[in-house]
Amino acid sequence: MGNKGWHNAVWPSVLLILVILTVWQLSVDGGLVPEWQLPSPTSILQEMIQGWPRLMLNTSATIKLALIGFAGGALAGFIIAAILHLIPFVRKAVYPLLVVSQNVPVIAIGPILTIWLGYGVLPKLILVWIVCFFPVSVAMLNGFKDTDPNLRNYMQMIGAGKWQLFSRLELPNAVTHLFSGLKIAASYAVLSAVVAEWLGADKGLGHYMILSSKGYETARMFAAVFLIVLLSLAVFGAVALIERLVIRWRPAKGGGRA
Amino acid sequence: MTASALELKGIRKDFDSGRKNVLNGLSFTVAENEFVSIIGPSGSGKTTLFQLIGGLEKPTAGEVWISGKLTTGSRGHVSYMPQQASLMPWRSVSANIELALEVAGVNRKEASRQAREWLDRIDLLEYADSYPHVLSGGMQQRVSFLRALLSPQPLMLLDEPFGALDALTRQQMQQWLMAIWEQNRRSVLLVTHSIEEALLLSDRIIVLSSAPAVILEEITVPFDRPRSPQLWREPRFNELKQRIHELLQ
Numbered sequence: 001m002g003n004k005g006w007h008n009a010v011w012p013s014v015l016l017i018l019v020i021l022t023v024w025q026l027s028v029d030g031g032l033v034p035e036w037q038l039p040s041p042t043s044i045l046q047e048m049i050q051g052w053p054r055l056m057l058n059t060s061a062t063i064k065l066a067l068i069g070f071a072g073g074a075l076a077g078f079i080i081a082a083i084l085h086l087i088p089f090v091r092k093a094v095y096p097l098l099v100v101s102q103n104v105p106v107i108a109i110g111p112i113l114t115i116w117l118g119y120g121v122l123p124k125l126i127l128v129w130i131v132c133f134f135p136v137s138v139a140m141l142n143g144f145k146d147t148d149p150n151l152r153n154y155m156q157m158i159g160a161g162k163w164q165l166f167s168r169l170e171l172p173n174a175v176t177h178l179f180s181g182l183k184i185a186a187s188y189a190v191l192s193a194v195v196a197e198w199l200g201a202d203k204g205l206g207h208y209m210i211l212s213s214k215g216y217e218t219a220r221m222f223a224a225v226f227l228i229v230l231l232s233l234a235v236f237g238a239v240a241l242i243e244r245l246v247i248r249w250r251p252a253k254g255g256g257r258a
Numbered sequence: 259m260t261a262s263a264l265e266l267k268g269i270r271k272d273f274d275s276g277r278k279n280v281l282n283g284l285s286f287t288v289a290e291n292e293f294v295s296i297i298g299p300s301g302s303g304k305t306t307l308f309q310l311i312g313g314l315e316k317p318t319a320g321e322v323w324i325s326g327k328l329t330t331g332s333r334g335h336v337s338y339m340p341q342q343a344s345l346m347p348w349r350s351v352s353a354n355i356e357l358a359l360e361v362a363g364v365n366r367k368e369a370s371r372q373a374r375e376w377l378d379r380i381d382l383l384e385y386a387d388s389y390p391h392v393l394s395g396g397m398q399q400r401v402s403f404l405r406a407l408l409s410p411q412p413l414m415l416l417d418e419p420f421g422a423l424d425a426l427t428r429q430q431m432q433q434w435l436m437a438i439w440e441q442n443r444r445s446v447l448l449v450t451h452s453i454e455e456a457l458l459l460s461d462r463i464i465v466l467s468s469a470p471a472v473i474l475e476e477i478t479v480p481f482d483r484p485r486s487p488q489l490w491r492e493p494r495f496n497e498l499k500q501r502i503h504e505l506l507q
Contacts, residue, residue, distance in 0.1 A: 154344040157312040158409065159334025160361045168357060172348045249348045249389040 039219035044226065047219040054208070059227055061203040062193050065121070066235065069128025070189035074182055076129060077136025081174075084137070085144040086166065095141075102134050106192060110199040124196035131192035132185040139181025143174025176250070179243040186239045190232040205231075261326030263413045263445030264288040264311065269320035271306055276318075280306050282470040283320070288413065291443040295456035298466030299506055304449045307471075308415055311447070312336050325412040337362070337409035341418045343398035345390040351401055352377060352386040358405040372408050380404060380438070396427040403435060407444065416448040420455070432458055433487050440484050453502050457481075458489055465505045474505050 021041050027033055028040035035043065048055060080098075084091040106127060113123035147169055155169050197206025205224045212220035264287060271281040280303040288294045296304060309315040311322055313333035321328060324335040337358065345354045352373045359369035377383045380400055382393075390398055399419060406414050419435075420428040436459055439446065450456050456463045457479060465474040477498065481489060489495050 148344075150340060150342045150344045151346060153314075154338060154340055155361070156314050156333065157308075157336065157338035157340075157415070158358055158361050158411070159313075159336075164361055168361075169346070172346065175348070247348075249391070 036216060036218055039222055043219050044222045048223045048226070051220065051223065055223060055227065058203055058205050058208040058224075059231070061201075061207075062190065062197065062205040062228075063231065065124055065128060065196065065204060066189045066193035066231065069125050069193060070132050070185060070235065072125065073129040073132025073189070074136045074185055077133035077181065077185070078140055078178070080133065081137040081140035081144065085141055085170070086162075091141075098134070098137070101130075106131055106195055107199075110196060114200055119200050119202075124193070124199075124201065127196040127199075128189060128192045131188045135184035135188070136178065136181040139177040139184075140174050143177030144170040146177070147173045176247060179239065179247070182239045183236060183243075186235045187232055189235055190228060194228055261290075262287040262323070263290050263292070263325060264447060265323040266311075267321040267323070269307070269310060269322070270318045271303065271310060271315070272318045279470040281310075281317075282472050284466075284471065284473060285320075286464055286473060286476065288445050288447050290445055292462065293439065293446045293448070293460045294462045294464060295448045295450055295460040296464045296466060297450055297453060297456050297502065297506070298471060299468045300451070302466045302468045303471045304466070305417070308417055308449065311413075311415060312338065334362070335411055336413045336415050337406040337411045339399075339402050339406040339414070339416045339419045341421045343390070343395070343402040345398060345401060347390060349389075350387045351382065351390060351393070354390065354401065355405045355408060358409050362409045362411055364410060373404075376404050376408060377401075394427075395423055396431055399423065399431060400434065403438075407438070407442065412445060414444050414446045416446060418449055418451065421451065428452075428455075435459065436485060453499050453506075454490065456502070457495060457498055458485065463502065465502060477502065 024038075025040050025042060028035060028038060028043075039047070084094055109130065110123075110127055113126055117123040117126070144166075151169055151173075152165070155165055160168065193204070194206040194209070197204035198210055201207040205228055209221050209224045212218075212224065266284055266286055269281055269284040270279070272279050284307070286294075296307070298304060306315065310317050311324075313322075313329060313331055313335065316331040320330075322330045327335070329335045345351070346357065349357060352370065355373035355377070356366065356369040359372065360366060364372075374383065374386055377386050382397065382400065385393060385397070390401070393401065403416075403419065406416070420431050423431060432455055439459075448456070448459065460479050463477045463479060465477065466472070467474050479498070480494065481492075
């Protein structure tokens with residue numbers, strides 16, 4: 001995509017954001033909405049500047065939790081997918097449970113983990129792991145299975161064994177799928193880290209939000225929300241960037257199957 | 259007498275627990291360094307036949323012998339060139355060739371050396387480190403052929419290798435393949451729909467009937483090698499072409 005194309009794709013949404021911010025600012029300034037309910041963009045910005053050191057302290061705690069959780073979850077997702085794929089019996093037994101496990105609300109697991117493991121980092125990490133492993137393992141499982149039948153037939157004809165099929169065909173084929181799973185996990189990672197912090201923490205943006213809400217500090221909450229969005233986007237963007245660096249074999253032509 | 263590269267003994271294949279008979283008692287051989295083509299109407303079980311020779315399927319009855327070994331149902335005794343080039347899109351051209359050799363048990367260093375040496379010979383060395391998608395369809399098939407040619411297995415199976423190419427590229431590829439093969443003889447079994455292709459390339463042509471496939475005729479192609487690209491001008495070429503055409507009706 002050329003530079004010009006990129007600009008053309010981006011400016012409508014930039015314009016919309018500017019319009020929203022302006023309307024927001026004007027309606028708060030005009031007294032349409034009370035400031036304690038909805039602080040104006042400028043007072044949120046002010047709050048961010050004033051509370052910057054504290055915000056950063058909490059942000060770095062959340063980043064740590066989200067990144068370690070994301071990495072652990074992704075690794076677990078990869079290993080689980082490989083095991084399930086290579087041992088069909090295990091896949092048949094475990095896969096339905098895996099899907100069911102995703103319907104257990106994270107908010108519900110949190111307190112249980114806290115009961116079992118206390119208020120330390122571990123229960124929070126486990127929560128982020130649980131959220132992050134699933135999209136990765138499901139995407140990888142699809143990638144292992146969704147190989148080009150022509151390539152599979154070729155490998156079998158020349159006598160490739162099960163391990164060679166896996167390492168030379170299924171695994172590399174799953175790399176593109178791995179990244180789509182990683183991107184979903186990346187967008188969940190920061191969110192679940194914040195939820196984990198709500199459930200009991202002494203630092204982190206989640207913790208900061210709970211504190212601010214108790215003191216009706218709406219501007220602070222908005223500042224935290226803004227940073228959470230920014231963090232999520234950054235993690236997602238980093239994964240997308242790594243994807244572009246790793247996957248160079250895809251034809252440069254646009255369209256078609258990703 | 260040395261063993262044939264391939265010997266099929268009474269191959270029968272049924273599907274749907276015997277209700278559908280696809281191959282019915284096929285027996286033929288491919289001698290060492292001989293080029294044999296199989297031609298038959300679509301649906302004559304040629305794909306099934308290759309799956310049986312490659313060991314992906316087991317025949318209902320009969321035996322497959324490759325290089326004097328009974329290989330029925332066992333894999334790894336053939337190299338293969340499919341209709342779709344089937345190059346791994348995430349591997350460079352050279353790495354694709356190396357993969358085929360590695361699966362066949364050639365060590366990595368030797369595989370890499372051979373891949374590069376041969377890519378140079380067919381004027382594709384500049385693409386050795388490119389991904390396959392930058393190659394044209396014809397170039398991809400050259401790489402696919404090279405990959406099969408370099409593999410150490412005693413028999414090459416070519417499965418309609420030019421079927422997906424346009425007519426002009428197809429002709430060029432036939433000439434190209436013939437030139438390389440005539441200088442580097444291997445035992446080849448080719449499946450094709452094209453009578454001209456079979457006549458141009460092969461020493462012998464096996465004509466199959468439609469399902470259940472039986473051998474209608476084995477034709478020895480009488481032309482000397484190296485063969486001229488203008489073979490089609492010869493009256494005998496056209497005679498044979500017509501005869502095969504009639505057999506296939």
